[in-house]
Amino acid sequence: xxxxxxxxxxxxxxxxxxxxxxxxxxxxxxxxxxxxxxxxxxxxxxxxxxxxxxxxxxxxxxxxxxxxxxxxxxxxxxxxxxxxxxxxxxxxxxxxxxxxxxxxxxxxxxxxxxxxxxxx
Numbered sequence: 001x002x003x004x005x006x007x008x009x010x011x012x013x014x015x016x017x018x019x020x021x022x023x024x025x026x027x028x029x030x031x032x033x034x035x036x037x038x039x040x041x042x043x044x045x046x047x048x049x050x051x052x053x054x055x056x057x058x059x060x061x062x063x064x065x066x067x068x069x070x071x072x073x074x075x076x077x078x079x080x081x082x083x084x085x086x087x088x089x090x091x092x093x094x095x096x097x098x099x100x101x102x103x104x105x106x107x108x109x110x111x112x113x114x115x116x117x118x119x120x
Contacts, residue, residue: 001041003055004063006100008088010050016087017050023083030076038070051091054100063102 010017024045035043039059046053058066071081085099094101 002058002060002063004058005103005105006054006056006063007091007103008052008054008100009091010047010052010087011089012050017047020084020087021047028076028080030074031080034070034073034077038073039066040070052088053103067100 010020039061040056041059042055042057044055046055056063056067071078088099090098091101
């Protein structure tokens, strides 16, 4: 399993942000099925203002390739993705050609080993 974190901004329009939230309360079944077929095991999208952060767990491989495979899976999925893309814009600092930008991990707290004790 591979976990990736991606980010993107919504357009600076309260109506767009509301529409994005509404759409994600009822994601089209074809989209959900396509994500699973492409190798997405779990996905969460978080929002703060207009910034979105997506956590994606996949069966492995490059998350960009997995998501591209999903988008190309059917006309209905492509329609959903075009609808979402119309509400989004790349974040400042995104690489040329990036839409959702893959974030670089800089810190991770690992669970303490069983039986280990803190020493002061």
